[in-house]
Amino acid sequence: MRAGPAASMPPSAAGAPIDPARLAAMMEAVSVFGGGEGGAMMRLALSPEDKAARGWLAGWFRDNGFAPAVDAIGNQFGRLELAGPGAPVVMVGSHLDSQPNGGRFDGALGVVCACEAVLAVRTEMQRRGVAPACNFVIVNWTNEEGARFQPSLLGSSVFTGAAELDWALGRRDGDGVSVAQALDAIGYAGVDTVAVPDAFLELHIEGGPVLERAGRPLGAFARFWGASKYRLAFIGRQAHTGPTPMAERKDALLAGAYVIAGLKDLAGEYGLELHTSVGRLEVFPNSPNTVPGEALLFIELRSASPEILAKAEERLEVMISAAAARADVAFEVRAIDRRAAGRMDAGLLALAEKAASAHGVPVIALDTVSGHDAVSLSAVCPALILAVPSVGGVIHHPTELTAPEHQAFGAQILADMLLALATQGLSAIRHGGESR
Numbered sequence: 001m002r003a004g005p006a007a008s009m010p011p012s013a014a015g016a017p018i019d020p021a022r023l024a025a026m027m028e029a030v031s032v033f034g035g036g037e038g039g040a041m042m043r044l045a046l047s048p049e050d051k052a053a054r055g056w057l058a059g060w061f062r063d064n065g066f067a068p069a070v071d072a073i074g075n076q077f078g079r080l081e082l083a084g085p086g087a088p089v090v091m092v093g094s095h096l097d098s099q100p101n102g103g104r105f106d107g108a109l110g111v112v113c114a115c116e117a118v119l120a121v122r123t124e125m126q127r128r129g130v131a132p133a134c135n136f137v138i139v140n141w142t143n144e145e146g147a148r149f150q151p152s153l154l155g156s157s158v159f160t161g162a163a164e165l166d167w168a169l170g171r172r173d174g175d176g177v178s179v180a181q182a183l184d185a186i187g188y189a190g191v192d193t194v195a196v197p198d199a200f201l202e203l204h205i206e207g208g209p210v211l212e213r214a215g216r217p218l219g220a221f222a223r224f225w226g227a228s229k230y231r232l233a234f235i236g237r238q239a240h241t242g243p244t245p246m247a248e249r250k251d252a253l254l255a256g257a258y259v260i261a262g263l264k265d266l267a268g269e270y271g272l273e274l275h276t277s278v279g280r281l282e283v284f285p286n287s288p289n290t291v292p293g294e295a296l297l298f299i300e301l302r303s304a305s306p307e308i309l310a311k312a313e314e315r316l317e318v319m320i321s322a323a324a325a326r327a328d329v330a331f332e333v334r335a336i337d338r339r340a341a342g343r344m345d346a347g348l349l350a351l352a353e354k355a356a357s358a359h360g361v362p363v364i365a366l367d368t369v370s371g372h373d374a375v376s377l378s379a380v381c382p383a384l385i386l387a388v389p390s391v392g393g394v395i396h397h398p399t400e401l402t403a404p405e406h407q408a409f410g411a412q413i414l415a416d417m418l419l420a421l422a423t424q425g426l427s428a429i430r431h432g433g434e435s436r
């Protein structure tokens with residue numbers, strides 16, 4: 001992979017130089033919690049491994065003079081008060097939870113880069129002898145991944161008010177353990193209230209191949225895809241797979257199969273504009289010689305276009321009825337979670353471009369198809385996600401990797417953006433950006 005101009009990282013006069021060795025050491029330290037063979041990471045939300053990683057971050061906050069806070073959904077914050085209590089707040093961070101058998105960099109790199117960048121800014125402001133114009137809050141959002149508890153982005157959604165706290169606390173994992181119980185179990189049922197910040201920045205691995213193919217070290221997610229996630233049950237009749245005549249079967253899984261195949265065809269009709277999937281299936285009673293009485297499908301529709309998404313939902317609903325009729329079963333839509341498509345903040349994007357151009361690097365504008373906490377935050381404050389290259393575009397897999405020089409370059413641009421906010425306040429993102 002071409003490293004690009006990032007590799008040497010000349011300190012720019014305008015920047016806050018980060019320490020790549022310190023960044024690498026932090027990344028090593030946090031990777032211990034849930035880390036396995038070949039880069040594998042198993043740090044499900046609110047698990048003992050997550051607790052340990054949170055403990056590491058809490059220790060880091062303590063050692064570096066950040067005031068810790070934990071809210072009722074377990075979001076973990078560290079506040080660095082540099083500009084006095086009334087000053088604007090810039091929040092920066094990502095998530096420490098992982099997918100099962102996931103990788104080390106998804107989420108964790110964003111938290112670690114936030115730590116490094118804020119330290120670099122504090123050092124630079126001290127060196128200059130200038131009082132900062134804003135305070136910083138580092139955040140680790142609860143259950144970003146949606147692997148153990150659905151939906152994803154749970155912590156950031158509660159934080160922004162998009163999800164009700166009580167509803168979120170009542171979500172249950174596959175073993176019936178609720179978020180509230182899991183938070184209690186690891187000691188992260190917090191009582192602190194943290195205000196919506198004046199801006200939010202997240203660094204995240206791209207998790208796609210665009211930057212690597214372009215040979216560029218940095219992108220920004222400028223548009224985000226919307227998603228409609230259905231939890232759909234087909235309800236048939238449990239029967240013996242031997243004697244029951246074929247014509248009399250009410251096979252819930254068969255209806256599910258029609259929908260799975262139909263969704264693939266539906267995506268094909270929209271070229272690259274629509275992604276569809278059924279990623280999880282729960283079959284009851286799940287026995288080789290019993291006609292399935294119930295099949296629960298976890299369906300996803302994703303698009304950057306609200307119109308396409310709405311049309312796809314209509315088509316899905318027709319498809320569900322047709323599949324149920326064809327298999328002679330009933331159905332029940334048990335839940336629909338929707339996330340709207342949209343754009344990230346233009347002012348922060350302009351700031352990212354300015355910071356990167358000081359290093360002679362353009363910022364590639366990307367779409368994010370997957371959800372990110374910054375997408376949640378974009379509903380309540382200016383927000384942006386910086387993206388760093390993923391080797392081979394891999395994410396949610398043990399071989400997930402971002403080259404050390406790309407980690408460091410991303411952290412550097414993050415630090416330079418935070419420095420601009422620390423010196424100019426929010427005017428750093430109001431010029432050039434569209435007003436909100």
Ligand SMILES: [Zn+2]
Nearest residue numbers: 106107144204
């Ligand atoms: Zn992530």
